[in-house]
Amino acid sequence: MSTNGYMATSFAVSAIPLFFGMKIVSVIVKREKTPEMGRFLFLTPLHSVDTWADRKRFKGTDVKRLAVRTGALTLIYVIIVYFSDSLRDFVSRMPRGLWGFSVLPFVLFMGEFISSALILASLTSGYRIPDYHRSPLRSATLAEFWGTRWNVWQSDWFKQVIFSPLRRSPTTAVLIVFLVSGLAHELLFTLPLYLRTGMNAFGGMTVYFVLQGGGILIDRKVFGKSNQPCFRRFFLWLWLLLPTPLFIGEAVLRTLHVWPER
Numbered sequence: 001m002s003t004n005g006y007m008a009t010s011f012a013v014s015a016i017p018l019f020f021g022m023k024i025v026s027v028i029v030k031r032e033k034t035p036e037m038g039r040f041l042f043l044t045p046l047h048s049v050d051t052w053a054d055r056k057r058f059k060g061t062d063v064k065r066l067a068v069r070t071g072a073l074t075l076i077y078v079i080i081v082y083f084s085d086s087l088r089d090f091v092s093r094m095p096r097g098l099w100g101f102s103v104l105p106f107v108l109f110m111g112e113f114i115s116s117a118l119i120l121a122s123l124t125s126g127y128r129i130p131d132y133h134r135s136p137l138r139s140a141t142l143a144e145f146w147g148t149r150w151n152v153w154q155s156d157w158f159k160q161v162i163f164s165p166l167r168r169s170p171t172t173a174v175l176i177v178f179l180v181s182g183l184a185h186e187l188l189f190t191l192p193l194y195l196r197t198g199m200n201a202f203g204g205m206t207v208y209f210v211l212q213g214g215g216i217l218i219d220r221k222v223f224g225k226s227n228q229p230c231f232r233r234f235f236l237w238l239w240l241l242l243p244t245p246l247f248i249g250e251a252v253l254r255t256l257h258v259w260p261e262r
Helices: 003-030 037-043 060-082 084-092 096-102 104-125 142-149 152-163 170-197 204-223 229-241 250-255
Strands: none
Touching (some): 003 037, 003 152, 003 170, 142 152, 142 204, 170 204, 170 250
């Protein structure tokens, strides 16, 4: 198996027990009986019982829309795979510092593609679960991007497990959330790369996410009491994108099969 194939397989194998563990923690922290807990645990990809509480009985139109959406995304994915060698060659011709930036649209696409398939599959639970993303490109602030629009399944878990218990210490909660997120990404991406190649790339992802937490605090301090939406959006995308190479390095690029195989 190629290193890229190993990384993709390791991600899938590692993510399943990690996400299931997050479900268990969510149930324990809730300290209340979770309605239809078996369905939450085994038939949905959701991490938090709070997200599960937002479920709705699915309708026939939900099935059709999700099937069409998933089918269209699958077709796009097949096309990407078909031209993957050309795309990989195109990326490899760029300066290496730009590789992470070049795959940002693909990262967004893969999130939409995989989550759409999972939402469609989770209809077997009898419910239509909330979307994975909520139009992240429409975010007005860094806090809105990470807290309510990007990866809602995970952000709801952080709200329940960390923010709620630490609601009287919001600054501490923000920093802990992003530290934990960084460490989780190191586990999913950086550790498999180390085990496969011996390359020590630890720290980059953690630094990226801690910077995001710091950016939220800076945004609140500098812009919190002012009416400057344009400046806040500029700060959002600058702070989010500028340190991209810390996050999308060799580990993520190999997992996405973008890193050139020698």
